Amino acid sequence: xxxLFVVPLLQIVVVLNAVLVAxxxxxxxxxxxxxxxxxxxxxxxxxxxxxxxxxxxxxxLLLKEDITPIRADRWIFxxxxxxxxxxxxxxxxxxPFGGEATLFGHRVPLxxxxxxxxxxxxxxxxxxxxxxxxxAGYSSNSKYPLLASLRASAQxxxxxxxxxxxxxxxxVTTRTLSLVGIVEGQMRQHIWYxxxxxVAAVVLFIGGLAETNRTPFDLAEAEQELTGGFHTExxxxxxxxxxxxxxxxxxxxxxxxxxxxxxxxxxxFPNVAAAHFLWYIPGWIWxxxxxxxxxxVFIWIRATLPRYRYDQLMRLGWKVLIPVALVxxxxxxxxxxxL
Amino acid sequence: MALFDTDELVLNMGPQHxxxxxxxxxxxxxxxxxxxxxxxxxxYLHRGIEKLCxxxxxxxxxxxxxxxxxxxAATSNLGYCETVEKLMQIEVPPRARYIRTILAELxxxxxxxxxxxxxxxxxxxxxxxxxxxxxxxLVLDLFEDYCGARLTYNAVRIGGLPLDIPAGWDQKVxxxxxxxxxxxxxxxxxxTHNRIWKERTQKIGVISAEDAIxxxxxxxxxxxxxxxxxxxxxxxxxxxxxxxxxxxxxxxGDTYDRYLVRVEEFRQSLRIIRQAIDGLPEGPILxxxxxxxxxxxxxxxxxIESPKGEIGFFIASDGKSITPYRFRVRPPSFCxxxxxxxxxxxxxxxxxxxxxxSIDIVVGEVxx
Amino acid sequence: MLDAIAFYTLAALIxxxxxxxxxxxxxxxxxxxxxxxxxxxxxxxIVLGAExxxxxxxxxxxxxxxxxxxxxxxxxxxxxxPEAHQDPRRQTGAGVGLAVAVLAELTAILAYTGRxxxxxxxxxxxxxxxxxxxxxxxxLLYTTYxxxxxxxxxxxxxxxxxxxxxxxxxx
Numbered sequence: 001x002x003x004l005f006v007v008p009l010l011q012i013v014v015v016l017n018a019v020l021v022a023x024x025x026x027x028x029x030x031x032x033x034x035x036x037x038x039x040x041x042x043x044x045x046x047x048x049x050x051x052x053x054x055x056x057x058x059x060x061l062l063l064k065e066d067i068t069p070i071r072a073d074r075w076i077f078x079x080x081x082x083x084x085x086x087x088x089x090x091x092x093x094x095x096p097f098g099g100e101a102t103l104f105g106h107r108v109p110l111x112x113x114x115x116x117x118x119x120x121x122x123x124x125x126x127x128x129x130x131x132x133x134x135x136a137g138y139s140s141n142s143k144y145p146l147l148a149s150l151r152a153s154a155q156x157x158x159x160x161x162x163x164x165x166x167x168x169x170x171x172v173t174t175r176t177l178s179l180v181g182i183v184e185g186q187m188r189q190h191i192w193y194x195x196x197x198x199v200a201a202v203v204l205f206i207g208g209l210a211e212t213n214r215t216p217f218d219l220a221e222a223e224q225e226l227t228g229g230f231h232t233e234x235x236x237x238x239x240x241x242x243x244x245x246x247x248x249x250x251x252x253x254x255x256x257x258x259x260x261x262x263x264x265x266x267x268x269f270p271n272v273a274a275a276h277f278l279w280y281i282p283g284w285i286w287x288x289x290x291x292x293x294x295x296x297v298f299i300w301i302r303a304t305l306p307r308y309r310y311d312q313l314m315r316l317g318w319k320v321l322i323p324v325a326l327v328x329x330x331x332x333x334x335x336x337x338x339l
Numbered sequence: 340m341a342l343f344d345t346d347e348l349v350l351n352m353g354p355q356h357x358x359x360x361x362x363x364x365x366x367x368x369x370x371x372x373x374x375x376x377x378x379x380x381x382x383y384l385h386r387g388i389e390k391l392c393x394x395x396x397x398x399x400x401x402x403x404x405x406x407x408x409x410x411x412a413a414t415s416n417l418g419y420c421e422t423v424e425k426l427m428q429i430e431v432p433p434r435a436r437y438i439r440t441i442l443a444e445l446x447x448x449x450x451x452x453x454x455x456x457x458x459x460x461x462x463x464x465x466x467x468x469x470x471x472x473x474x475x476x477l478v479l480d481l482f483e484d485y486c487g488a489r490l491t492y493n494a495v496r497i498g499g500l501p502l503d504i505p506a507g508w509d510q511k512v513x514x515x516x517x518x519x520x521x522x523x524x525x526x527x528x529x530x531t532h533n534r535i536w537k538e539r540t541q542k543i544g545v546i547s548a549e550d551a552i553x554x555x556x557x558x559x560x561x562x563x564x565x566x567x568x569x570x571x572x573x574x575x576x577x578x579x580x581x582x583x584x585x586x587x588x589x590x591x592g593d594t595y596d597r598y599l600v601r602v603e604e605f606r607q608s609l610r611i612i613r614q615a616i617d618g619l620p621e622g623p624i625l626x627x628x629x630x631x632x633x634x635x636x637x638x639x640x641x642x643i644e645s646p647k648g649e650i651g652f653f654i655a656s657d658g659k660s661i662t663p664y665r666f667r668v669r670p671p672s673f674c675x676x677x678x679x680x681x682x683x684x685x686x687x688x689x690x691x692x693x694x695x696x697s698i699d700i701v702v703g704e705v706x707x
Numbered sequence: 708m709l710d711a712i713a714f715y716t717l718a719a720l721i722x723x724x725x726x727x728x729x730x731x732x733x734x735x736x737x738x739x740x741x742x743x744x745x746x747x748x749x750x751x752x753i754v755l756g757a758e759x760x761x762x763x764x765x766x767x768x769x770x771x772x773x774x775x776x777x778x779x780x781x782x783x784x785x786x787x788x789p790e791a792h793q794d795p796r797r798q799t800g801a802g803v804g805l806a807v808a809v810l811a812e813l814t815a816i817l818a819y820t821g822r823x824x825x826x827x828x829x830x831x832x833x834x835x836x837x838x839x840x841x842x843x844x845x846x847l848l849y850t851t852y853x854x855x856x857x858x859x860x861x862x863x864x865x866x867x868x869x870x871x872x873x874x875x876x877x878x
Contacts, residue, residue: 073735130774306539
């Protein structure tokens with residue numbers, strides 16, 4: 001009974017809360033890193049070096065007036081932020097933060113579920129998130145959000161094709177859809193899959209940027225063009241939910257990239273005897289470290305690059321990434337069969 | 340696509356919009372995201388400065404010129420004072436002319452800093468914005484040292500200058516020039532060879548040399564189209580005749596060319612400032628100016644090169660009163676803004692913000 | 708027992724949302740109900756042990772196709788609803804005929820399976836190898852059902868090319 005209900009329930013509570021806290025601190029981290037890039041200090045007022053800033057932000061957003069435009073489609077207007085946030089959060093269900101740990105005599109896996117279609121689960125769940133953006137744009141009954149949501153939906157669908165194709169070629173290498181299985185496979189094969197599938201890693205990262213609406217693909221919320229994009233009409237906590245969803249998605253993408261290509265919770269060189277001292281650091285720390293590095297790259301890119309234009313983005317998606325993904329898939333399949 | 344009726348979407352960009360650089364309103368008619376037509380609505384910042392000037396005496400008008408192009412106030416001051424000097428035939432001592440040139444060029448750098456920052460921000464390059472503001476701050480510090488103000492300087496007097504430069508100021512300017520020269524590559528590194536930046540700006544808003552002249556464009560817009568027109572070179576004022584500098588021009592007349600022209604102008608401005616500091620003559624800073632400024636009856640027009648283009652002042656005096664009979668400004672922002680509907684037609688919404696930025700307007704000057 | 712409760716609850720939900728899809732006045736609401744409907748169907752698949760199918764259901768239908776529906780619904784001017792009912796090209800007769808044909812077909816299939824019951828569905832558990840039923844599904848698609856599979860993909864390709872030809876601007 002304990003193992004069937006209590007442990008998973010506890011896991012869910014821990015993961016959800018950890019993710020939400022991580023997300024709020026991601027915002028602080030992003031502000032800090034971008035500030036340093038731009039030779040500023042970033043938030044400094046709330047707590048030492050602004051360490052309590054996320055709490056102040058959350059309080060502010062909670063206390064703000066929650067405005068629904070008079071001609072908005074009330075029902076959907078309320079639903080949209082929820083649709084945005086929920087898939088981003090439940091995607092964490094299959095992400096393996098580590099192997100197994102022993103806690104109070106129980107062997108507790110550091111993942112909520114090890115389903116054998118884990119990778120597909122992530123892809124399909126995150127594909128639901130796009131509804132949040134489209135419906136937000138539609139229900140606001142306002143032109144800027146509408147334009148933004150059209151941009152976003154076209155963008156997400158296009159990049160999903162490339163990303164999914166790329167994942168197929170990764171699956172050809174991993175031979176399993178289970179995320180835990182993929183990490184264990186990297187242990188067995190003595191290599192991070194990034195070295196087997198470098199093209200896939202790059203394309204997936206670009207696709208990840210596009211799917212999370214991050215610079216240089218942040219057209220859907222291009223502040224300078226569409227005054228905030230699909231969440232122009234949102235305020236208070238509903239706005240915060242979109243915000244949380246975006247950062248949660250960033251973490252999902254980074255975590256999936258870590259699992260697929262960078263050995264998940266494995267310490268570097270797990271098979272080399274000389275590097276065994278690295279085992280003393282628990283797996284989940286390695287996992288978080290790798291994820292953090294990828295998140296840093298996300299932020300770094302945001303601080304560096306200008307924004308693509310809508311048509312250029314579509315051209316990149318359809319004329320570059322999808323053909324590359326197709327070729328990569330064919331090559332992976334040939335290599336898999338004949339070598 | 341006659342199968343469906345495709346209504347045009349009318350999108351009201353501004354007057355409250357992050358990228359219209361003030362209170363400009365652009366009414367766009369869109370087909371999807373493509374602009375099929377547009378109306379530029381101005382006047383949200385109209386304060387009647389020209390009319391006000393007709394009720395102020397000549398010294399007070401300098402203050403009002405500060406408030407037109409508020410990001411390059413010193414240039415407007417200079418343009419106005421030179422016009423009155425021309426009307427009254429006042430000789431300005433060389434030291435004053437040199438310092439005026441330094442001020443004008445510092446102002447050009449500050450204005451271009453602001454332009455580059457906001458333009459890059461419009462296209463999504465956030466960091467360039469803050470880098471530019473970092474360096475603009477230094478110029479503002481120099482102005483503060485000189486006249487105590489940071490935005491509206493009132494830095495020029497009819498017949499010369501109100502103040503001589505404070506001790507050590509020339510050294511500070513020199514240090515600033517060296518520092519700023521090392522910062523220009525930082526901007527260029529982030530933009531000039533950046534593929535996304537190039538894709539966003541190249542072949543966007545192309546305007547040919549003939550069209551640019553026909554539309555009455557001036558400044559970097561005109562030079563970006565390949566017309567080497569620069570009032571500083573063609574009709575030298577202040578002390579520009581004494582200095583050696585190049586007028587950068589573009590080839591195609593697109594947003595990227597205009598960007599390159601302005602970045603090169605940073606360097607040329609530094610060149611001018613250095614020459615002016617090195618050759619700064621001694622002497623008085625104020626020419627022979629009557630106690631009461633009352634120009635003889637007549638009218639005159641005088642134009643100088645502001646960071647945004649040719650800023651011209653027309654003053655008519657009836658010879659009797661201490662206020663101008665008629666006061667009129669040719670504001671470069673206003674004249675250049677006329678090109679906007681033409682530039683954005685056929686482009687996408689994202690290009691509209693890039694092109695508004697590319698024109699470099701200050702609504703305070705457009706509306707006056 | 709638990710399975711049965713889950714199934715009937717889901718079935719009721721699916722039917723309720725299906726009815727909501729066709730009765731909703733606002734087409735966007737309709738689409739939202741459709742998505743929920745698809746998600747419920749995906750859960751039914753999971754209950755049946757067909758996780759792969761469930762994920763594909765979510766990915767392709769809920770995440771892909773319905774997004775396109777929504778796209779079209781949002782883009783097309785829907786304020787002129789009533790006109791559609793006066794469409795001169797509306798072929799009520801043919802529609803009714805087709806509906807009757809489908810109904811007859813369904814009845815025939817039901818009657819047939821009633822007389823010759825299918826072999827009991829392979830218990831879900833046995834299909835769950837280490838790779839789940841994904842691998843078996845792949846094997847079946849690329850061996851036993853290769854030809855229907857390829858024909859279906861050809862059909863989609865033709866449809867895609869047709870759409871591109873239709874949408875291309877005539878210069």
